[in-house]
Amino acid sequence: MKHRICLFLALAASLFVDQAQAQKASWIWYPGDFDIYMSNVMQNRRTERGSFFPVFWKMDSHYVLVDFHKEFTLTEPEEVKLYVEGTYNVKIDGQAISGFPKTIKIPAGKHKLSLKVYNQAQVPAIFVQGKTVISDETWLSTFEDKEWIDASGKTSDKSGTTFVSAGSWHFTDPLIAPSAFKLPVTPHAATKIEKANQGTLSDFGKETFGFIKVHGLRGKGRMSIYYGESREEALSTDKCETLDYLDIDLSAKKDSIMPLSKAFRYVNAQYEGSVAADSISMLYEYAPVTEKGSFKSSDKELNKIYDVAKYTFHLNTREFFIDGIKRDRWVWSGDAYQSYLMNYYSFFDAETVKRTLWAQRGKDPVTAHINTIMDYSFYWFLGIYDYYKFTGDQKFVQDIYPRMQSLMTYIDGRKNKDGLLEWMPGDWIFIDWADKLSKEGEVSFEQLLYARSLETMSLCAKLANDADGAAKYDQQATTLKKKLFDLYWNANKQALVHSRIAGKPTDNVTRYANMFGIFFDYFTADQKLGVKKNVLLNDNVAKITTPYMRFYELEALCAMGEQSYVLKEMKSYWGGMLKLGATSFWEEYNPDKKGTEHLAMYGRPFGKSLCHAWGASPIYLLGRYYLGVQPTKPGYKTYAIEPNLGGLAWMEGKVPTPNGDIEVYCSNKEIKVKSAVGMGTLKLKSKSKPNAPGAVVTEIGKGVYEIKIEKGKEYKIKYTYGPHGL
Structure with a gap:
């Protein structure tokens, strides 16, 4: 474990660096390969009661x-060092160099350096370090060399090989290979220890994640460790979700660290035979991201909600954005999509977003939806364009x-004769965990996400210089959006109905397609008001109980x-979890449940995750809709600020961007930016014209004003808050 801490010191700065930092030599591989490899390693760590x-x-x-290559033009000869994960050959201008050189000399002039690497166990990767010849994402790579040579030895004139830019996580230490990467750890002690049967129950004070370390272990027999996000779970030796067993035969004391990290607050250690231990601690494992975003207000409970949301999200930010730290620890696309949005208002770690998107998609050929879930494929598309919007990458x-x-x-290829998507063998239509939620027929929610994904494809096609693709996807999106409203909009109910079965729309109205239609801006102004009244604020429409869909509803x-x-609603819902003693936010919360009912899910008494990424959505809501900051051009080249106090006396916070923070303070008298x-x-509303020294104030409507915010300047704006103000 000491090695792991040292490894972090070398890797943390290189893995989680800001994109704004200057490029230098780094390990490179075929794009997406290391992300897929690492997700396989991580996702296959899951155990359930030791299995x-x-x-x-x-x-x-x-x-x-x-195969990796790049062309260089050197003004003088250059000595270049090579570091490789795998078996490899090296060529300069197509001529192979004998053996496995660690250092090569490249003459002055224009030359092509090529390395071809084989590695079955880990990802083929290279690190090239010279004065000007360095490995980075400008290198080209291919997994399939389609060149051929005729009998004379001549290489083909027409190449069929497709080369793509190399991938990288910015590992910048040549002596630490990518396959050695592990998250860092730091020691933590339990806050309380008490006797429990033939052992001890350790309370670490709050939800946490890491490796249990047993100090002074000795004797002969068995040590059983039962983990619990709750006290009840840790004490339930036959029903807790995760555990470890150690068969011990030690005559002298020895410290022992469990092989796999686990999620827990409580740890129940039980001893059999002559086994004993001096104490138990943990090595807290974490992603070394930087907390950039912030939020604070006049409401102490809301501040607590924000802090716990941030902690919840950090726990679920690991090598990738995962769903929950106890049970799955997998890369679910729907969960990750929300994590991306929370990330842009907290850590703004672009690298983790990219890694997660690569890992989710995997390789061609496509044989199923991402995570086998139809809606999760669509969230993947949406995540890519959002990434571009926030980063400009x-x-x-x-x-x-x-x-x-x-x-x-x-x-x-899975559309039916009407050009719509419905359940087919192998598909999982998830939408949400909700009782009696029909997935039968052509569900409007899926068609809506499909339309948005086609719009995203058109936008990304333009960025990829695929004009024909952009036009094709745009036409598909336009056709599907028209069909969506022709088939599902019910004028009497002022809402999109849930589904169409046997060619006929149902009368059932649910919240899902309707709330997404609002922030996708698919509705007219009148339709939005109808949906707000008849769906979102209508208690007769089935309520949402998961933080997952509560995110979108709010x-x-x-x-x-x-x-x-x-x-x-935030104070009631997330505050309700806090009142029940939550130290991180849950996978599901139903205020009608009592006692240990809150711990159960999936037919198991402790099946529910008490630390789930989708429970951290206040991070996004507060940054995007209260501080009111969002990019209007990719990478925040331009952006909007439209603060809304929502009943708060004051609020302040920072919204991170690729190149610095946007700071906002707002009270009912003053705004600072x-x-x-x-x-x-x-943009702000005021009863009278705001006083903004050094700025131009423009009235764009009755009582509505705009002020341009320039980089590096501080603005203090006095305004008159009223019933129709912010």
């Missing part, structure tokens, strides 16, 4: 033979676009200006 619990879907692997879109095309081709209400209502990036537009 291996593999994922439900096809797992792809890295390419085992990869066009290269990533271009790199991943071919895999977007092949997934969309698979989806297009976003739709915020988009309709209902921040005051949403504030009460400072930005390190781009050109912003502050």
